[in-house]
Every structure is written in structure tokens, then in C-alpha cells.
Amino acid sequence: MRPIGINPIISPDESARFFDPMTKSDIAWESNDTFNPGATVYKGQIVILYRSEDKTGVKIGTRTSRLGYASSRDGVHFERRDKPVFYPDEDGQKANEWPGGCEDPRVCVTDDGTYVMLYTQWNRKNARLAVATSKDLTHWMKHGPIFERNGIDLPFYKSGSIVTHVSHGRQTVAKIGGKYWMYWGESAVFAATSNNLVDWTPLRTADGKLRELIKTRKGFFDSSLTECGPPAVLTKDGIVLLYNGKNDGGDNRDPRFTPNAYCAGQVLFSKDDPTKPLGRLDVPFLRPMEPFEKSGQYVAGTVFVEGLTFFRDKWYLYYGCADSRVGVAVFDPRHPGPGDPLP
Numbered sequence: 001m002r003p004i005g006i007n008p009i010i011s012p013d014e015s016a017r018f019f020d021p022m023t024k025s026d027i028a029w030e031s032n033d034t035f036n037p038g039a040t041v042y043k044g045q046i047v048i049l050y051r052s053e054d055k056t057g058v059k060i061g062t063r064t065s066r067l068g069y070a071s072s073r074d075g076v077h078f079e080r081r082d083k084p085v086f087y088p089d090e091d092g093q094k095a096n097e098w099p100g101g102c103e104d105p106r107v108c109v110t111d112d113g114t115y116v117m118l119y120t121q122w123n124r125k126n127a128r129l130a131v132a133t134s135k136d137l138t139h140w141m142k143h144g145p146i147f148e149r150n151g152i153d154l155p156f157y158k159s160g161s162i163v164t165h166v167s168h169g170r171q172t173v174a175k176i177g178g179k180y181w182m183y184w185g186e187s188a189v190f191a192a193t194s195n196n197l198v199d200w201t202p203l204r205t206a207d208g209k210l211r212e213l214i215k216t217r218k219g220f221f222d223s224s225l226t227e228c229g230p231p232a233v234l235t236k237d238g239i240v241l242l243y244n245g246k247n248d249g250g251d252n253r254d255p256r257f258t259p260n261a262y263c264a265g266q267v268l269f270s271k272d273d274p275t276k277p278l279g280r281l282d283v284p285f286l287r288p289m290e291p292f293e294k295s296g297q298y299v300a301g302t303v304f305v306e307g308l309t310f311f312r313d314k315w316y317l318y319y320g321c322a323d324s325r326v327g328v329a330v331f332d333p334r335h336p337g338p339g340d341p342l343p
Contacts, residue, residue, distance in 0.1 A: 001337055002329050006076045008292050009318075010034045010050055010068075010326035016082045021089045022064070022098055029054050029066050029084055033297050035320035038105035039230070039307025040115060040137070041171070045071045046311050047137050048318050049105045049117070050326050052084065060297055060323060064088065065101035065122065069137065075316045076328055085138050086119075093142045096121035096128055103127075106306055107137075108162050108231040110173045116197050118160035118182075121145070127158045129184060131198055146192070146200040159227045160184040161241060162197070163274065165234040171310040173197065174234045181274050183241050186227035188215040189267070191275055203275065214267055214277055216248075221256075221263045221284050223248035229264065230308035230317070238278050239269040242305050242317075245284060256343050260300040263287040264319070285339030286319070286329060296324025303327070 011034060018029040030052035037050035049067045057063035066087035070078040086105075088097035100122030107117045115137055121128045128145040147154060163181040165174040173180060180194045184202075190210050192200040203211040216223050222245025229242040242264060249259040257263060263284030270276040288294045288301030299322065307318030315331040331337075 001331075002290070002327065003076050007290065007327040008321055008325035009076065009078055009328050010037070010048070010070060010080070012052075012324070013080070016080075018066075018083045018087075020064075021087075027054050027056075029087075030068055031055050032063060033324045034068065034326055035297075035323050036104045036304055037307045037318045037320070037326050038107035038117060038119075039309045039316065039318045040107045040109055041309055041311055042071075042115075042137050045073055046075045046309060046316060047071045048078065048307055048326070049086065049107060049137065051103055051105070051320070061100070061122075061124070064099055065103045067102055067105055067119070075311055075314075075330070086117075086132070086140055091142060093121060093130070093144055096123055096126075096130065096145065098123060100124045104159065104306060106159075106161060106230055108164050108171070108173050110197070111167075116162065116173065118146070118162065120158040127156050128154075129158050129160050131200075133198070143198045146198075147202060149199045150201055152202065157185065159186050159229075160192075161228040161230060161232045163234055163239055164231045166310050169310075169313075171231075171233070176234070176271070176274055181232075181239075183213070183228045183232055186225050188212040189226050189228060189241070189243065211275065213269070213275055214280065216252075218248075218252045219254055220282060221245045221247050221254045221261075221287075222265055223252045223254060224260070226265075229305040232269075233308070234271055236271075237268065238271050239274055241267050241269060242308065243267065244304050257284075257287065258294075258301050261288055262298075262300075262302040262304050264303055264305045283339075283342060286317075287340045287343075288322070289340055290321070290327075292325050293321045293327065296322035298323040
């Protein structure tokens with residue numbers, strides 16, 4: 001459920017300034033849009049890393065994105081830093097990140113306290129899913145595209161959800177069969193495995209094609225895209241993956257939902273075979289309902305889930321609202337409630 005009177009929790013800020021390494025100038029780095037956050041817990045507080053855009057472009061995909069930092073003691077009221085903690089810089093990833101920037105983070109943490117962030121590098125030619133690591137969510141090491149060091153360079157790929165689990169009250173990265181697992185992709189849901197959380201190998205079919213685990217469905221809310229959301233969660237019943245379903249704008253769409261709208265779905269994979277889907281929601285559990293979820297940069301309506309974290313026995317889900325603001329929804333396992341009603 002959405003906490004009453006709380007959302008949106010992050011909105012654009014014209015006053016925050018930052019010296020930009022690309023333009024060598026002082027800019028209002030989060031003045032146009034703030035959306036699509038990753039989330040985790042650090043030193044007893046929830047931290048969200050949210051995507052921000054300046055006013056250098058004229059539409060989606062033409063501005064520069066950086067990641068801002070906000071922290072909260074209760075999961076719903078946040079304090080923001082006035083400068084981004086992750087951005088396109090004079091570093092080894094310049095060719096992949098200039099001028100479009102760093103987009104759409106998903107964040108998780110290992111048992112030893114290493115934070116792993118998957119994010120999209122956008123140079124306005126190709127989108128690549130990249131990885132960075134940190135011990136404090138402020139100082140980051142960029143490792144580059146996740147498939148590159150294995151000799152794989154796909155032309156366009158994004159949206160990675162590493163499998164996690166809850167142990168002793170903490171949500172941390174899980175291993176299955178001795179390997180780390182990740183779901184990724186937007187045109188379909190694919191999978192990849194890793195031994196170190198930095199270098200990943202995508203799963204393929206016998207004839208060498210990327211292996212599709214689920215894909216779009218004609219006549220459903222996810223008829224155009226099935227884009228992976230926050231870190232997946234390994235449970236006693238299987239692996240729960242939240243994903244962002246985009247409704248088709250044409251004849252394949254679900255007529256109950258706005259054409260091209262993004263809603264949030266769920267799929268359950270086998271814990272013994274992470275490639276095997278066991279069940280999938282036919283309707284979204286979260287959909288654009290509030291005015292700020294249906295107005296902004298993306299007027300068709302968007303709830304884009306990216307940040308999921310377990311905190312004080314509840315699940316906090318952070319999402320982008322119409323590519324313009326950040327919202328939160330809370331799930332209490334002790335008092336479960338229904339998802340959003342159908343239109």
C-alpha cells in the first residue's frame with residue numbers, strides 16, 4: 001500500500017548545484033526529473049539512489065542522468081544530499097556514459113557489506129548494463145559492462161535484478177548451486193550467472209540464442225515489454241521477480257489499461273531451477289493511480305519498480321512515477337493487503 005499523504009517522496013530540485021566534469025560548468029543536476037530509484041539498507045537506514053536529470057535536453061533520452069543519494073530512518077521521510085554520488089566522469093567508462101549518463105540503478109549487498117549496483121550506461125547510441133561496487137554507497141568503483149570481460153558485447157541491454165534472500169533479518173545476495181544469479185532484459189526476461197558479481201555470462205539455448213524465460217503477452221498489461229525490476233528474492237516457495245510490464249500502444253494491448261502505460265507484475269521461478277517459471281500474475285499488483293503517477297515526463301502513466309528492501313520486518317518498494325518523481329509502497333507480511341484494484 002502507498003502510505004497516506006507521503007508520496008511523492010522525491011521531486012525535482014532547482015536549487016541543487018553540481019560542477020559537471022563533462023561541460024566543465026556548474027549545473028542544476030536534478031532540476032528536471034527525479035525517478036527510478038534503487039534501494040538498500042546502510043548503517044540502520046534505508047538509502048535510495050535515484051536517477052536525476054538536468055535540463056540540458058528536450059525529451060526522454062536527451063538529457064544527462066546522474067544518481068542522487070537520500071537516506072531515511074523510517075523508510076518514508078528522506079534527507080537528500082545536494083550533490084550526486086554517481087555520474088559520468090573523466091574515467092574509464094567515459095565512452096559508455098557521455099553524454100547520456102548513468103541511469104536506473106538496482107542495488108543489493110553481500111554478506112560482507114559490499115554493495116553491488118547494476119545500472120544502465122547511456123551514451124545516446126547504445127545502452128549497456130554495467131556494474132559498480134562500493135562499501136559506503138558514496139565512493140564507487142566502476143567495472144564497466146557486465147558481459148564485456150567475458151568477450152560478449154551485445155548492442156543494447158539493460159535492467160538487471162540480482163537474486164537476493166533474507167537471512168537473520170537482512171536482505172543480502174544469494175547463491176544458487178554455487179553461483180550468483182541475475183534476471184535481466186526489457187524485451188523479455190533473460191538470465192545470467194556469475195562467480196564474482198562483476199563478470200556475468202548470459203544463458204543461451206542450444207543454438208546460441210539468448211534464452212528467454214518469459215516474454216510479452218498479447219492482451220495483457222505486459223504486451224509490449226517485460227523489464228526486470230528490483231533485486232529478485234529467493235523464498236521458500238521460489239524466486240520472486242518483480243518486473244515492469246509496458247502495455248502495447250496498438251492492437252496487442254490490454255484495453256483495461258492506458259496504452260503504453262507501465263505497471264508492475266510478478267513472476268515466480270523455481271528455487272531449484274531459476275530458469276523455470278512456476279507462476280505469473282495476469283494483472284499488475286501496482287499500476288498508475290495517483291495524479292503524479294500519470295503526469296510528468298511520461299504522460300501515459302508509469303509506476304516503474306526498481307528499489308526493494310527489507311527493513312524492520314516490512315518490505316519497502318521504491319518506484320519511478322511517470323519518469324518524473326519517486327514514490328514508495330509498503331508491504332507488511334504480518335498484515336498483507338490486496339494490490340491495486342483493476343480499472
